[in-house]
Structures are given as C-alpha cells and as structure tokens.
Amino acid sequence: MEWTEEIIAQLKALWAEGLSTAEIGRRLSITKNAVVGKAHRLGLPPRPSPIRRNAKPKTAEKAETPAAATPATAQTATPAQPVKQAEAAPVGETEKQTATPPTPARSTPPAATAAPVAEEKPAKKEKSAASSKSKPKAPLRSISDPEPQKRRGPSCCWPIGDPGTPGFHFCGATPIPGKPYCEEHAQIAYVRLRDRRDNVA
DNA sequence: CCCTGATTCGC
DNA sequence: GCGAATCAGG
Numbered sequence: 338m339e340w341t342e343e344i345i346a347q348l349k350a351l352w353a354e355g356l357s358t359a360e361i362g363r364r365l366s367i368t369k370n371a372v373v374g375k376a377h378r379l380g381l382p383p384r385p386s387p388i389r390r391n392a393k394p395k396t397a398e399k400a401e402t403p404a405a406a407t408p409a410t411a412q413t414a415t416p417a418q419p420v421k422q423a424e425a426a427p428v429g430e431t432e433k434q435t436a437t438p439p440t441p442a443r444s445t446p447p448a449a450t451a452a453p454v455a456e457e458k459p460a461k462k463e464k465s466a467a468s469s470k471s472k473p474k475a476p477l478r479s480i481s482d483p484e485p486q487k488r489r490g491p492s493c494c495w496p497i498g499d500p501g502t503p504g505f506h507f508c509g510a511t512p513i514p515g516k517p518y519c520e521e522h523a524q525i526a527y528v529r530l531r532d533r534r535d536n537v538a
Numbered sequence: 539c540c541c542t543g544a545t546t547c548g549c
Numbered sequence: 550g551c552g553a554a555t556c557a558g559g
Contacts, residue, residue, distance in 0.1 A: 338550095338551065338552075340550085340551085357541090357542065357543080358542080358543060358544095359541085359542075359543090367552090368552070368553075369542090369543080370551095370552050370553060370554080371551075371552050371553090372543095372552095373543060373544065373545090373552090374544090374545090374550090374551065374552050374553090375550090375551080375552085376543095377544075377545080378550070378551085383543080383544080384542090384543065385542095385543085540559100541558105541559080542557100542558080542559075543556105543557090543558090544555100544556080544557085545554105545555085545556075545557100546553105546554085546555075546556090547552100547553095547554085547555100548551105548552100548553090548554100549550100549551080549552090549553100
C-alpha cells in the first residue's frame with residue numbers, strides 16, 4: 338500500500354467525518370485493518386469503540402512489573418461524544434444488511450435492494466431550537482437565502498479529496514433516485530456485508 | 539449471527 | 550511502516 342499524502346488526507350478526512358473503518362476502507366479500496374492500523378499509527382483520534390482490549394491472549398504476557406500504579410493524575414475524562422452518528426455517518430449507509438439476496442420462497446425479488454436508503458432509524462428528538470424560539474417566522478430570506486427552493490438538484494455526495502482543502506468536492510453526478518450517490522458510487526457504497534467482508538476484490 | 543474498532547506481531 | 554490475524558464488546 339502506498340500511503341501518499343493524498344490517501345492519508347482522505348483517510349483523515351473520512352476518519353474525522355466519523356465513518357467506520359470499514360466504510361473508509363471501502364472508499365479507499367483497502368481493508369479496514371489497514372485503515373485502523375494506519376489511523377493508529379498516524380495517531381488519529383480513536384473512534385468510539387466499544388471494546389477495551391486488556392487481555393493478552395498469546396505471547397506477551399510478560400511479567401508486568403507491579404511497580405507503582407500511580408493512580409494520581411486524574412485526567413479529564415472525555416467530555417462528550419463529538420459525533421454520535423458513528424455508523425450512521427454517511428448518508429444512508431444503512432443499507433448494509435438489507436437486501437437479503439436469495440431468500441427462497443420469497444416473492445419479493447429485488448425490491449429489498451436499496452429501498453430504505455436514507456432511512457432514519459434513530460428518531461431525532463429536536464425539541465426547542467437552541468437559538469431562541471422568538472423567531473416564529475423571520476422574514477429573512479433576502480440575505481442568506483435569496484432563492485430557496487430552486488437549484489435543488491440532487492447530486493451525488495461522494496466525497497472526493499480532503500474536506501478543508503481547495504480541491505475537495507463531491508462527486509456531484511446525478512444520483513440514483515432515492516439514493517444519495519450516483520450509480521457509480523452507490524455500487525461501492527452499498528455493498529452487502531457478507532459479500533464484501535474483508536475482500537476488496 | 540452480524541457488526542464494530544484495537545492491538546499484536548510477522549513481514 | 551504495513552496490514553492480516555486476532556481479540557473483544559454490542
């Protein structure tokens with residue numbers, strides 16, 4: 338693997354975006370292990386992972402010097418989760434387990450595929466707006482949003498380049514109806530987990 | 539079962 | 550440095 342600046346930039350970008358390692362791997366056409374490994378080496382902030390590896394199964398297990406534990410130093414715990422989206426990061430990546438391929442005796446042919454794309458599973462509870470409620474219907478629109486509801490052409494939001502840099506942009510191609518990505522990118526975005534596994538093919 | 543990310547260790 | 554293998558928690 339040739340970790341060029343560009344690739345690394347993408348990795349960082351996607352990582353920071355909150356995509357899962359597998360997702361990033363898919364985009365970069367590498368395995369998630371590579372992603373995780375590189376990310377770790379780069380010192381990227383660890384994604385919210387449920388596991389806390391402690392045990393040393395195999396080798397290692399050296400005699401740990403029971404030296405001072407030094408409990409002091411109360412470090413500040415993580416304030417909060419900056420991003421909670423986690424797996425739901427990309428637009429409708431939910432399609433993973435969907436599309437049960439064969440399903441014998443099921444008259445439901447292809448429908449299952451790519452149906453509930455941008456489906457919202459977690460109910461978003463947005464109660465009162467944080468920014469004052471004293472704005473029932475501000476007549477603003479001549480400043481920030483002169484022409485709402487116009488140039489609303491859907492476009493593929495596949496990230497290209499590193500967000501934050503001048504070259505970054507989205508695919509922009511016409512997406513498949515019901516999907517956030519164009520046909521080309523949808524194909525790689527929506528891969529059956531079983532199929533992809535760790536195989537990039 | 540599937541998913542997820544983290545660490546280890548041979549290369 | 551790289552990443553597959555392995556581990557481990559949901």
